[in-house]
Amino acid sequence: MRAVPQPAATRDPKVQATGAPAGAAVAARAIVPEWVPRAASRIGMTLLSVGLFCGLWELLWALGISDARLLPPPHVFLGNFPEQAKFFNTAQRWQVGVGLNTGPSPAMAVLITILASGARVFAGLLISATLSISIGVAIRYYVAIEKLTLPTITLLSPVSPIAWLPIAIFLFGIGDAPAIFMVVIALFFHMVLATISQIDGVNRNLINVARTMGASKFQIYTRVIIPAILPGLLVVLRLNLFGAWMVVLVAESTGVGYGLGQVIMLARNTFNPSLVFFTIALIGVLGFLSDWALRMLQKRILYWVPETAGVLRGL
Amino acid sequence: MVSRPTKPFSSRAAVVCRNVAKVWAAGTERAHEALRDIDLDVAPGEFTVLIGPSGCGKSTLLYLIAGLEPETDGEIWSFGDRVATPSPERSLIFQETSLFPWLTVWQNVSFGLSIRGVPAAERKTVARQALHRVGLAEAMDKRPDELSGGMRQRVAVARALAMRPKVLLMDEPFAALDVQTRTKMQDFLLDVWRDSGASILFVTHHIEEAIALADRVVVFTARPGRVKTIVPVDLPRPRDPFSPRSEALRRELTDILRDEVDRAFAEQEALTAPA
Numbered sequence: 001m002r003a004v005p006q007p008a009a010t011r012d013p014k015v016q017a018t019g020a021p022a023g024a025a026v027a028a029r030a031i032v033p034e035w036v037p038r039a040a041s042r043i044g045m046t047l048l049s050v051g052l053f054c055g056l057w058e059l060l061w062a063l064g065i066s067d068a069r070l071l072p073p074p075h076v077f078l079g080n081f082p083e084q085a086k087f088f089n090t091a092q093r094w095q096v097g098v099g100l101n102t103g104p105s106p107a108m109a110v111l112i113t114i115l116a117s118g119a120r121v122f123a124g125l126l127i128s129a130t131l132s133i134s135i136g137v138a139i140r141y142y143v144a145i146e147k148l149t150l151p152t153i154t155l156l157s158p159v160s161p162i163a164w165l166p167i168a169i170f171l172f173g174i175g176d177a178p179a180i181f182m183v184v185i186a187l188f189f190h191m192v193l194a195t196i197s198q199i200d201g202v203n204r205n206l207i208n209v210a211r212t213m214g215a216s217k218f219q220i221y222t223r224v225i226i227p228a229i230l231p232g233l234l235v236v237l238r239l240n241l242f243g244a245w246m247v248v249l250v251a252e253s254t255g256v257g258y259g260l261g262q263v264i265m266l267a268r269n270t271f272n273p274s275l276v277f278f279t280i281a282l283i284g285v286l287g288f289l290s291d292w293a294l295r296m297l298q299k300r301i302l303y304w305v306p307e308t309a310g311v312l313r314g315l
Numbered sequence: 316m317v318s319r320p321t322k323p324f325s326s327r328a329a330v331v332c333r334n335v336a337k338v339w340a341a342g343t344e345r346a347h348e349a350l351r352d353i354d355l356d357v358a359p360g361e362f363t364v365l366i367g368p369s370g371c372g373k374s375t376l377l378y379l380i381a382g383l384e385p386e387t388d389g390e391i392w393s394f395g396d397r398v399a400t401p402s403p404e405r406s407l408i409f410q411e412t413s414l415f416p417w418l419t420v421w422q423n424v425s426f427g428l429s430i431r432g433v434p435a436a437e438r439k440t441v442a443r444q445a446l447h448r449v450g451l452a453e454a455m456d457k458r459p460d461e462l463s464g465g466m467r468q469r470v471a472v473a474r475a476l477a478m479r480p481k482v483l484l485m486d487e488p489f490a491a492l493d494v495q496t497r498t499k500m501q502d503f504l505l506d507v508w509r510d511s512g513a514s515i516l517f518v519t520h521h522i523e524e525a526i527a528l529a530d531r532v533v534v535f536t537a538r539p540g541r542v543k544t545i546v547p548v549d550l551p552r553p554r555d556p557f558s559p560r561s562e563a564l565r566r567e568l569t570d571i572l573r574d575e576v577d578r579a580f581a582e583q584e585a586l587t588a589p590a
Contacts, residue, residue, distance in 0.1 A: 203413070205409045213430050
């Protein structure tokens with residue numbers, strides 16, 4: 001397998017032609033690397049999209065239609081960062097002898113909170129992906145495993161993560177473990193079923209080619225089926241990444257020391273809409289960034305999957 | 316295998332089918348009979364083309380000979396051995412692209428060798444030779460999606476050749492190609508066939524293609540597929556598609572085939588007509 005994929009642009013001349021007119025593209029490539037204008041325009045469009053939404057919100061506020069006490073517009077809840085950040089204090093204030101003003105600086109506290117939630121999402125996603133992909137493959141590999149596990153997995157997969165919350169607390173008490181458990185359990189069943197459907201969707205011809213070449217069942221799985229399902233699995237992983245961010249908030253609201261869910265809970269209990277929106281904004285940015293990271297990963301390891309988005313839009 | 320049946324046929328025949336039948340989904344409501352009473356002998360190095368109305372089980376027969384599907388009844392033998400499982404000696408080439416998209420061209424070609432644990436250096440040499448034979452030596456390090464449809468099928472042929480098969484089974488391999496590419500590919504295939512000495516069983520529904528390629532054309536009946544007739548093509552190669560003998564053969568095959576296609580259509584209409 002080739003370790004370093006070529007940049008997409010050199011692979012497929014059609015991709016280059018999207019966006020700017022050909023002459024401008026040629027001129028631009030001479031000075032700056034080719035990906036710079038593309039990245040810039042993508043970031044610009046993201047900002048524009050968010051800007052439109054925020055602008056509408058601000059307009060409603062300016063016209064007096066929305067009440068700033070209930071729906072504070074972005075400039076209010078993003079404007080006073082220090083005021084918001086102090087609610088993120090990660091000092092263990094419930095312990096005896098810890099004062100109100102101890103702990104890291106507010107900005108530091110926000111960072112710690114974000115990292116804590118992010119680490120729980122990452123750990124949960126990693127554990128549930130490993131477990132569910134191995135079990136999904138094992139289910140198709142061994143009939144006995146399918147018979148023994150698949151009915152239970154199918155039965156449990158519609159159960160809402162909320163229902164697992166008390167079980168998480170019974171089993172793991174309070175802290176990181178129940179939050180990670182929640183992420184794992186919320187994603188596990190769906191990802192097993194998704195893995196199975198990916199395996200069933202593998203082109204029969206590819207499997208038959210391997211069979212005529214004398215491949216064993218094990219070789220067919222490792223050499224054909226696993227690489228063939230990787231692109232689909234990464235899409236499943238990306239979809240479940242958002243699920244993980246949703247679940248981790250529910251889990252954290254039960255008490256994990258600190259985390260974004262904890263802050264939302266605090267905001268709810270103290271009737272602080274600004275803090276709610278501030279945290280939502282943080283989560284949005286984090287989800288966006290982690291999705292971007294996964295997409296980059298996808299491009300890197302799935303070098304053979306063609307990019308179709310531009311083609312579809314050209315229809 | 317417990318008791319090995321005696322070899323009733325010449326162990327030199329590349330493929331022997333005796334009373335072969337195939338029923339898909341046997342024993343269920345959706346059971347349908349694809350093949351019935353197929354008797355067919357293919358000599359080593361012979362180019363046999365299977366032709367017939369669509370759905371007549373030509374492709375099914377290739378799958379059975381490849382060992383990918385068990386026959387419901389009858390026996391298939393190849394070079395004195397009963398066909399029970401797939402074997403690198405009988406390579407199947409599909410209509411659609413069946414290259415592994417995550418492997419480079421040379422890795423695709425040497426896939427069968429890597430299954431056997433042949434070291435990479437040797438695999439690369441074999442792949443280079445096989446690709447050279449199909450005229451794609453310079454495409455070694457490309458990936459399948461960088462190739463045209465015709466090139467991909469040539470890589471698929473190279474992949475089959477790398478296994479040194481005695482029988483090449485080809486299931487409408489050029490059906491997805493445009494007419495010009497198809498003609499080119501036919502010439503190319505004849506070259507490869509002469510070089511390799513393998514027997515070829517080639518499924519198509521193009522009468523012109525059958526006449527251009529075959530030593531013998533086996534015409535199938537409509538479903539369930541049976542061998543209706545076998546037409547030898549005794550034209551010298553290279554063949555002139557416009558020679559009087561070619562024209563006569565084309566007419567003969569067209570007439571035989573038309574009867575079967577009419578029957579197949581009548582059957583379908585009878586099935587879908589309101590009671």
